[in-house]
Amino acid sequence: MLRDMATPESDPQEHTHSESFLRSLMRRQLKLSITCALSFLIALLGLPLLNYFMPDAMSGRVGGFTLSWLILGILFFPLVWGIAWVFIRRSIALEELEVDEVNARKR
């Protein structure tokens, strides 16, 4: 590990093994994951709270369903698909960006 600090950052081979590279790699990926997770958790953990504090509104009827049943039994699935789709597109793009950056240093 010591050799990373000994060699200058400009060496492309060593760059991928450097502390700064790993740090930015993990930070970018984790940031994306956490953003997506938060939007999901707000919906998931918010619904019980809505049920708890607004029972009358949530038991209102929509096409036979109660509002709460409609959200949990049906609408939740497309929401999760949406989040997953955004995440996969962004994370693949992020990986390509990282590969490009490393290759650019090599040139």
Added chain:
Amino acid sequence: MMLAAFDVWILSFSALTVLITMGMGYWAAQKSRTASDFFVAGRGVSVGWNASAISGEYLSSASFMGVAGMVMSSGYDALWYPVCYACGYLFLLLFIAGPLRRFGAYTIPDFAEGRYDSPLFRKIAVIFVLFIGFFYTMPQMKGAGTTLSYIFKDISWFGEKGLPYPVGVVLVGGVITFNVAVGGMKGITLVQAFQYWLKMFAISVPVFVLMSVYGSYGNQLAVQGAVSPAPAVSAASGASMASANPASDSLRKPLPAKAPPDATWLNPFGPLTSKAAKAAKIEGPATRPYALLYTYSLIIAIVCGTAGLPHILVRFYTNPDGVAAKKTTMWVMILIGVFYVFPPVFGVMGRNLLPALYDGTGVNGTDKIVLELPKVLDAAGGPGGIRWGSILSGITCAGAFAAFMSTFSGLLVSMTGALAHDVYGRMLRPQSTAAERMQMFKWCAALTGGVATLLGCFVEPLEINFMVGQAFAIAAASYFPLLFISVWWRGMTLQGAATGMLLGGVFALMAVALTNVSTLSLDKGPMGRLFAPFAPLNEFWAHHPLLRILCEQPAIWTVPMSITLMILVSKLTHASVPSDVRLKMLVLHAPEKLGLKQDYIREHEGVGH
């Protein structure tokens, strides 16, 4: 005549499913020759196949039969199960799927050892594969016993009517164990992909037919609460109620006294989540905080537990690369999400059309609603005198077979893999040849299959879905924190990881086991007598509803406990962070195109990797 005792349609569809499963397993076995084929299907399974296979393996008896049964018995609160079963995958995708695949190892114990360079940690991880696996096989066995009892309900067995529950368990357990022993992983990938589509067909087609005869999902739900003398209805809704009454009378049969009333069934915080509080004689709005706590604990258990199920995780290694692992997860979420819309429809319709099941227990309770509900069409009569109800019921029985067969064989492969690959191949006889290990795989399959079948015989009085939820709770407190923190935090040490996983998992295991033995002691059958010494626990629960909830759904305290322990112990022992942790982290997170994996392998050549 013998055959008069069975429903021909149901028997033939079920038999066909078993035969196709075994045939495909056998055919694939001819093609799987190498050890890699046995353990991870040669790592080259395409996204479409792999997504279908993961979905097929994931949709167990709990999803196929248990969710419907639980929605019927408990109403709204049970909906959290299917939703969280599907959404748990999002967590897996966001935090774990990609890195884990890049790291590349056969099993979770491989990951545990590779990340911390510790053979000891491998042993601990193997123990949890077995713990979680056995907990998860029990409900599958209950599904098997229930389905076979239903199919052979008119047969006479040593003077008693109906096939005894344990006979069904032993029969199915034996068939699947044999199948796994000869086919290994490659065999079941193909079979499970097929079984996903069979299950999807079997759950959706009967729902559409039933809806066309008895009214849509929404209409079936609209009946709830429309008939019962609901208090405090305004004049306007009272008028619409009067007009809805005649229609709803034809839509639903009267509920037996045991069934929960409409208002608590339809709305959140009903019988499932407020049971402990009710047992403690807490009434009305005072039960709601308890129910809210239960709901959150349930959500945490299932969402985190999905990301830590050993038999699902092992499948990510069958993806060719990390990008394929992510795409596979996306497809899995779509495939299982679509599936999970349907089982609750069975629960809702069952409440309206077959409320007699509320009075049954064990194999005759609501867990069999998916199998029995289509039969109501027979009474209605169909065109051409064909018994459409029996045909559809045969299809759902075939789906149920696919459900417990696929999940059970998947679990069996991951448990057998842990025993043959980790315990035998790495610990007992590291010098064994590949052929010896494959031989050992077959013996281990027989052993784990036998133990799982035996355990399955004990759990008839417990609800299928409830038991699966508990397996998730154990996974949530052990594997999930291990994977999540190992992947994202460099400071984690072996000691921290092992302490957190072991204590979190063991506490969760003990908590759910306590709940189960006290429930079993209430059973009226032989299990009640066997577990009678635990009956006083129920007295204790009645005085401590909060403790009861925390034991029945332990995730809300075990998951944070496990994570806290991991971080604390790691901080205390930070001197023992693996020296090459940066390289390990690079392998976990750097895009595979950079080829850093090669560096890692080169570096580890000297230490026996």
